[in-house]
Amino acid sequence: MGIKDFAYIRCSTTKQVKDGNTIEVQLKGIQDYITKNNIEIPHGNWYIDGAQSAKNLNRREFKKLENIVKNGDAERIFIYKRDRLIRDVQDLYTIQNNFVVDKRVKVISVKDGEIAWHNANEEFMQVVYSAKDKLEITQASERTLDNLYMSALKGNYTIASIPIGARRCKRGDAKKAIEFPDENVKDIVFVFDYIADVKCSLQERVDYLNSIQHMAIKWTTHNLTRMITNPIYSGDFVTKRYKIENHTPGVITKEKQNRAIKNLYYKGQRNTYQYVFKDIIHCDTCDTILDQQSTKKRKRNGKGKIYLYYYCPACGYRVSESTVLSELEGRLDRRFMLQEHGKFLKEAVERKTRIKRLINFYNQMYVSGKLEFELAVGEIEKLKQDYKELKIWTDKYYKDNDVIVFSRMSYRAKRIYLESHVKYIKYNAKNLKFDIIYK
Ligand SMILES: [Zn+2]
Structure with missing residues (x-):
């Protein structure tokens, strides 16, 4: 009985499901390996981190496992592939020093064999493997970013909701592209004019737009704020990851959008200091x-x-x-x-x-x-x-x-x-x- 044998599985989001590194694949891989080698890992010794990105790691289960290692209660840890545990060279040295050298723990990858070294030659090879894994992770994420960027250049937006007044169009190969139809432009400009020029509270603005049934949608403080602050209306496409300036001609000028944003959060100071008879x-x-x-x-x-x-x-x-x-x-x-x-x-x-x-x-x-x-x-x-x-x-x-x-x-x-x-x-x-x- 391998009371001191553990298994560690990490599965990321959709991306790795596509790669084929699902929890099931990893489970089966480790199970097959230990059965073949006559090893039994107790039920409670399986540690699984689900939906974790390789880049931004918050490995809760792994941290528990780390504590077990620190307490000297582990002898062997089985993983499916080395990149499940080690993302870069720094991780490699942490494992080597804290697990292998300090605590005499064996880290065994089903696909790659034991992760450890006993001489300079082996160390070099391990570093090369880790560097290669790291390169692949980075390249994959850069590829995703490049694809999104190229796609946005064509007008394909990876946003969940279409901006108010816009619609999907079929322009060339850009199937998800959005455009502002001519008949909506006037209505959009009206909203920005109204926000930029009229001073009142956000709720009053929402009430007003609803009272005139503007653009036949239900206005809320949320969708109005999102509309006014979305740079797409003045021609820029901005996401958390990248910005494409002057992406589209834009329905309004940047100057007007900035004025509208500034005025959007106007708190009605005017009401508190109104001297009607000042100087009179x-x-x-x-x-x-x-x-x-x-x-x-x-x-x-x-x-x-x-x-x-x-x-x-x-x-x-x-x-x-x-x-x-x-x-x-x-x-x-x-x-x-x-x-x-x-x-x-x-x-x-x-x-x-x-x-x-x-x-x-x-x-x-x-x-x-x-x-x-x-x-x-x-x-x-x-x-x-x-x-x-x-x-x-x-x-x-x-x-x-x-x-x-x-x-x-x-x-x-x-x-x-x-x-x-x-x-x-x-x-x-x-x-x-x-x-x-x-x-
Ligand atoms: Zn006087």
């Missing part, structure tokens, strides 16, 4: 332009909220962006309307502001104990009802008269509107009063 608000007291200031308050959920302020460096007060916006609510809209219409609306908006202040007043009265709860609530409820009716009226008015409401404009539109219509806004800090001076 003046201090009524000292007539200087108010400066900008921001504070960040950390909320319980860990996210910070940014508060924007305008402050007067001379007088020392500050007023928040939201206050300015609510105080000016409705007042900036009128510029879009006929004057006689604006009069009614102005009154309505002023009443809305008054009601808001009254609600606030009753709230404070109740909180400070100056007003009974029922009384305060009754008044507040009445006021809220008035406010609601007014709001319905103004909303209908905006809608019927096609009024563009300032507070509902985008940041950009607000800025454009202010810069073209408003000379400046005077702010009186004592009375919390805003005066709009139009151009």
Whole structure:
């Protein structure tokens, strides 16, 4: 019984299955050999590494075997072919020193005989064999790479999925070649334009493309990112192993693709620092332009909220962006309307502001104990009802008269509107009063 006899098998991926070095072939080879030589290897002494590449070796089972050798529990190791154990000359010396010399272990290859040497001549021969194996591995992998490269030059892509907007074509001997049909080019350019020029979050982009059913595919953050970053759209073919520049004419320029990639990960900074009234608000007291200031308050959920302020460096007060916006609510809209219409609306908006202040007043009265709860609530409820009716009226008015409401404009539109219509806004800090001076 060969308690100290072991067998080691290594099988790589598909490539070696093609070579004929499958696990079964190696098993049978070793089995035949040991039967013929009257050797028995216990069931637990077979070590098999499956699906391992010769180049990038992570031989888990072999490492276990190595430990057994280190502990002196092995006498013989049987392998099918020497290249199953030794990839290069360095491996050869490791085996010779650590196995053969140190631990007196015999390494026997079914096909090549014993791997060891006792004199310089034998050492030379072993080195030559190992060098030859190494050469074959390298050549095989270079051949694969060359084949892939040559094939890609013809337009044959070894990629699993066809890029969005492309299709397989039959161009000469390039059966797997892809091309961008003329009717898709416009749609592809649209996506890149949209990503390169519009600033919003990735999810918003996906939602938008899906909402217009662009190119009739289901857009996801994954396929959109893959499309934008795939160099094939600007003409280069790139894989992990090689790059072919200007492989195809390309649907878009490299410049546009780079811009799109840069913009793709735009995180929406714009939303956090939007001073709508920057350089427009003046201090009524000292007539200087108010400066900008921001504070960040950390909320319980860990996210910070940014508060924007305008402050007067001379007088020392500050007023928040939201206050300015609510105080000016409705007042900036009128510029879009006929004057006689604006009069009614102005009154309505002023009443809305008054009601808001009254609600606030009753709230404070109740909180400070100056007003009974029922009384305060009754008044507040009445006021809220008035406010609601007014709001319905103004909303209908905006809608019927096609009024563009300032507070509902985008940041950009607000800025454009202010810069073209408003000379400046005077702010009186004592009375919390805003005066709009139009151009
Ligand atoms: Zn001032």
